Amino acid sequence: MPETEIVTANHPYDLPQWITVPVTGGSPAYPAWAAEESRPRRRETPSAPGNRSSATAWTSPWR
Template sequence: MVIAQTTVTDEAKAYEIAQGAVEARLAAAADVEARMTLFHWSKDALRHERGYRVSFTTTTERAANLEAWVHGRHPYDVPQWIVLPAAGTSDAYLAWAVQETTPR
């Protein structure tokens, strides 16, 4: 199991990506985290803007498909994409995630 994360500046887009990934069974769950401030470089200038992190719970096997799906709908040219191993996941939760990300 892994947790994959991206950020967007538009709240509605964050909800759309989160819900769509779960509906597509690419993620067992997706969390839109509270608004935060993002700092980054763009065109040689330091920028800051409000944004939202979307965290997806998915399986290692579905992570690449989820990445392609998210990148195809993401508003950024180069979206943030970070995949973190979910060490210590319970067997029951892992079984649930596998069930929920299995195409029907």
């Protein structure tokens, strides 16, 4: 599924903004930083009383 269809199908707005711009230059370290900051993160959540297993939940990469 093309990205525009994914955004349109999952966005709450009837007409979400979607633009694409070419990257023609910049800091060499930026792509690594962007990849690290946008990966899904797992965090531990407290277990219910009496529950010995720990639950995990996904957190937004855009804290």
